[in-house]
Amino acid sequence: MSDATLPKPTAPALQKKRGRILGNPGLVVAALVLGLITLMAVFAPLIAPHDPYVQVLDDRLIPPAFVDAEMSDPRYLLGTDNLGRDYLSRLIYGARISLLIGLLTVLVSGVIGTTLGVAAGYFGGRVDTVVSFLITTRLSLPVVMVALAVVAVAGGSLRVVVLVLGLLLWDRFAVVMRSATMQLRNLEYVAAARSVGCSTPRILLGEILPNLVSALVVVASYEMAQAILLEAALSFLGLGVQPPLPSWGLMVAEAKEVMLFDPWVILLPGLAICILVLAINMLGDGIRDATAPEGRS
Amino acid sequence: MLRFTLRRLVLAALVGIAVSFIAFMLLRVSGDLAIALAGEDASPADVERIRQEYGLNRPIIVQYGEWLWRALRGDLGRSLFYPESVANLILTRLPVTLSLAGMGLVVAIVIALPLGIVAALRRNTWVDRTALGIAVIGQAMPNFWFGLLMIFVFGLALGWLPISGSDSFAHFIMPAITLGWFSAPVLMRLTRGGMVEVMTSDYIRTAHAKGLPARVVVLKHALRNAIVPVVALCSVQFGNMLSGSVVIETVFALQGIGYLAWEAISRRDFPVVQGILLLVALFYVVLTLLADIANAWLDPRIRRG
Numbered sequence: 001m002s003d004a005t006l007p008k009p010t011a012p013a014l015q016k017k018r019g020r021i022l023g024n025p026g027l028v029v030a031a032l033v034l035g036l037i038t039l040m041a042v043f044a045p046l047i048a049p050h051d052p053y054v055q056v057l058d059d060r061l062i063p064p065a066f067v068d069a070e071m072s073d074p075r076y077l078l079g080t081d082n083l084g085r086d087y088l089s090r091l092i093y094g095a096r097i098s099l100l101i102g103l104l105t106v107l108v109s110g111v112i113g114t115t116l117g118v119a120a121g122y123f124g125g126r127v128d129t130v131v132s133f134l135i136t137t138r139l140s141l142p143v144v145m146v147a148l149a150v151v152a153v154a155g156g157s158l159r160v161v162v163l164v165l166g167l168l169l170w171d172r173f174a175v176v177m178r179s180a181t182m183q184l185r186n187l188e189y190v191a192a193a194r195s196v197g198c199s200t201p202r203i204l205l206g207e208i209l210p211n212l213v214s215a216l217v218v219v220a221s222y223e224m225a226q227a228i229l230l231e232a233a234l235s236f237l238g239l240g241v242q243p244p245l246p247s248w249g250l251m252v253a254e255a256k257e258v259m260l261f262d263p264w265v266i267l268l269p270g271l272a273i274c275i276l277v278l279a280i281n282m283l284g285d286g287i288r289d290a291t292a293p294e295g296r297s
Numbered sequence: 298m299l300r301f302t303l304r305r306l307v308l309a310a311l312v313g314i315a316v317s318f319i320a321f322m323l324l325r326v327s328g329d330l331a332i333a334l335a336g337e338d339a340s341p342a343d344v345e346r347i348r349q350e351y352g353l354n355r356p357i358i359v360q361y362g363e364w365l366w367r368a369l370r371g372d373l374g375r376s377l378f379y380p381e382s383v384a385n386l387i388l389t390r391l392p393v394t395l396s397l398a399g400m401g402l403v404v405a406i407v408i409a410l411p412l413g414i415v416a417a418l419r420r421n422t423w424v425d426r427t428a429l430g431i432a433v434i435g436q437a438m439p440n441f442w443f444g445l446l447m448i449f450v451f452g453l454a455l456g457w458l459p460i461s462g463s464d465s466f467a468h469f470i471m472p473a474i475t476l477g478w479f480s481a482p483v484l485m486r487l488t489r490g491g492m493v494e495v496m497t498s499d500y501i502r503t504a505h506a507k508g509l510p511a512r513v514v515v516l517k518h519a520l521r522n523a524i525v526p527v528v529a530l531c532s533v534q535f536g537n538m539l540s541g542s543v544v545i546e547t548v549f550a551l552q553g554i555g556y557l558a559w560e561a562i563s564r565r566d567f568p569v570v571q572g573i574l575l576l577v578a579l580f581y582v583v584l585t586l587l588a589d590i591a592n593a594w595l596d597p598r599i600r601r602g
Contacts, residue, residue, distance in 0.1 A: 136308060137315045140581045142540025142574065145558055146323075149570050152562045153327045225437070232439045233544050237559060252442055263449050270442035278437035285433070 027286025033279040041095040049077065050086035052093040052246050060084040067264045078268060081251070082258050087265075090246035091272055097247045098228045098276055101162055105227035106220045108166025113173020114216065118204060120174070121181025131174060138171045144233060151239040161240050165227050176219050177212060184208050214291035221284030225277045232273050248273050301593050309586040316578040317368065320571045321361050327567040333377060373572040378564050383572040387554055391576075393463050394546070394553030397476065398538040400469055402531060404477025405484055410527075412481075413488025417523075418515065420493060428489075432482035440541070444475045444548040461550035472549045476541060480534045487530055491523030525595045529588035536581035 232249030234240030
C-alpha cells in the first residue's frame with residue numbers, strides 16, 4: 001500500500017459529511033444564531049448599553065423607535081420597561097440566565113439519564129426492569145406542577161430551578177441511550193472487546209460511550225430547549241428565578257400588567273425565548289440529519 | 298396478550314404506588330405539618346398535642362400506609378385555606394380541566410391529522426417542509442406567551458373573546474387552542490411517519506393497481522392503519538394536557554385544577570397540591586396503560602417485545 005492511496009477512501013466520506021453540514025442551511029443559520037446569543041451572554045457587561053438593574057423612574061415605558069418613532073429615545077434602543085430599566089440591556093443579560101439554566105440542567109439530567117439508560121441497555125434483565133420502572137414513574141409526574149411545588153418549598157433561585165429541572169428532565173436521555181446501547185451491545189467489536197477480557201467499565205467507557213455521542217448531543221439539544229422553556233414558564237408563574245433578575249419569562253410576567261397599552265413590552269422577551277429555542281432545536285435537528293442519515297425519511 | 302396485559306397492569310400499579318409516595322413526601326418536606334395545622338402562633342404545647350393527635354410522630358412508612366388507605370377511599374385531607382375537603386375542592390374544579398383538555402385534544406387533532414396526511418402524501422415537497430416548519434416554530438414558542446398574544450389580539454384588540462374566567466364556552470376557546478397547538482406537532486409527526494410507512498406498503502400498491510380512486514386508498518385503506526398509534530398517543534397527550542393545564546389555566550384564569558394547583562402552591566396549601574398531583578399522575582398512569590394495551594392488542598409485535 002502506497003502512501004498516496006491511503007487518504008483517498010476517507011476523503012469522499014469527509015467531503016460528504018462536510019457537505020451534509022454546510023448543505024443544510026438550517027443547521028448553519030442555527031449555529032450562527034446560537035453562537036451570536038452565546039457571545040452576547042458571555043460579553044453582556046461589555047455589550048449592554050445600560051445597567052440592567054438601574055431604574056430611571058422618569059423614563060418608564062419608553063417605546064422603541066420601530067413602535068413609536070416620536071416617543072422613542074435614542075438612548076434606549078429597545079425602549080424601557082415599567083420601572084424605567086433599559087430593555088435591551090435586560091434582554092442581553094436575560095440570555096445569560098436562559099443559557100446557564102439550559103446548559104446546567106442538561107448537565108445534571110444528561111448524567112442521570114445516560115447512566116440509567118446505558119446501564120439498562122448494557123446489562124438488560126433486572127437492571128433494565130428497574131430503569132424502565134423509573135422512567136415510567138418519572139413520565140407520570142406532571143413536570144410543571146412538581147417543579148412549581150418544589151420551588152415553593154425550597155425557594156426560587158437559579159440553583160433550585162436547575163436542580164429541579166435536572167432531576168425531572170432525564171427521561172428522554174434514558175430512553176434514547178437505553179435503546180442505542182442495546183443495539184451496540186450485540187455488535188461484533190463489543191463482543192471482541194469482551195472476549196479479549198476488557199473490563200466492563202472499560203467496554204462501557206471505551207467502546208459504548210464514544211458511539212453514543214452524536215445521539216447524546218441531539219437529545220441534549222432538545223432537553224436544553226425544554227429546560228429554557230420550562231424556566232421561562234416557572235419564572236412567569238412567579239416560582240422560578242426571582243426579580244429583579246432579568247429572566248425572559250419573568251419579563252413577560254412583568255409586562256403582562258401593561259400589555260393593553262404597550263404590547264411590545266410582552267412581545268420582545270417572548271421573541272427572545274422563541275429565537276433561542278428555535279436555534280437550539282434546529283441545531284439538534286441538523287446534527288441528527290448530519291450524523292444519522294437513516295433518520296431522514 | 299393476557300400475559301402482556303397482566304405485566305403492564307403490575308407495572309402500572311407499582312408506578313401508581315411510587316407516584317403516591319412522592320406526592321405524600323412532598324407534603325411532608327413542605328414544612329412541619331403539625332405547625333401548619335395548629336396555626337403559626339400556636340404554643341409549642343398545642344403543636345405537640347396536634348402532633349400526637351394526628352399521629353405525626355409515628356414512623357413515616359406507617360403514616361404513608363394510613364394516608365394511602367384514606368386516599369384510596371377518596372379522603373385526601375382538608376385544605377389549609379378553604380374550609381373544604383381536598384377531594385371536594387378538586388371534584389368541583391375537575392370538569393373545567395377535563396373539558397379544556399378534551400377541547401384541546403380536538404384542536405390538536407384538527408391541526409395534526411390533515412397536516413400529517415398531506416405532508417406524508419407530498420413527502421419532501423414544500424408542503425411537507427411547511428408543515429414541519431410550522432411544527433418546529435410552534436414548539437419553540439413558550440405556551441404562556443402564545444396565550445398572552447392570543448389574549449391581546451382576540452381579547453383586547455379585537456374584543457371577540459373573553460380573556461379570563463370559565464363561565465361559558467367562549468371562555469374555553471383560546472385556552473383550548475393554546476393547549477392543542479402545543480400537542481399538535483407530536484401527533485402530526487406520528488401521523489406523517491405512519492402514513493409514509495403505510496403508503497409504501499404492498500397492499501396500498503395493490504389497492505392502487507385495482508384502480509381504486511386515490512381518495513379511497515388514502516382515507517379508507519391507508520389512514521385506517523396509520524391512525525392506530527396516533528389514537529394511542531392521543532390518550533397520552535390527554536394526560537399531558539392535564540398537567541399542562543397549570544400554565545394555561547393560570548394565564549386565562551380558568552377555574553380548573555391547574556389554576557387551583559397554582560393558587561394552592563402560591564399559598565402553600567400543600568394538602569391541595571398533593572391531591573392534585575396524585576390525581577393528575579394517576580390519570581396519566583391509567584391513560585398510558587390504556588394506550589399500551591390498545592397498541593399491543595392491535596399490533597402483536599409489541600406484545601413479544
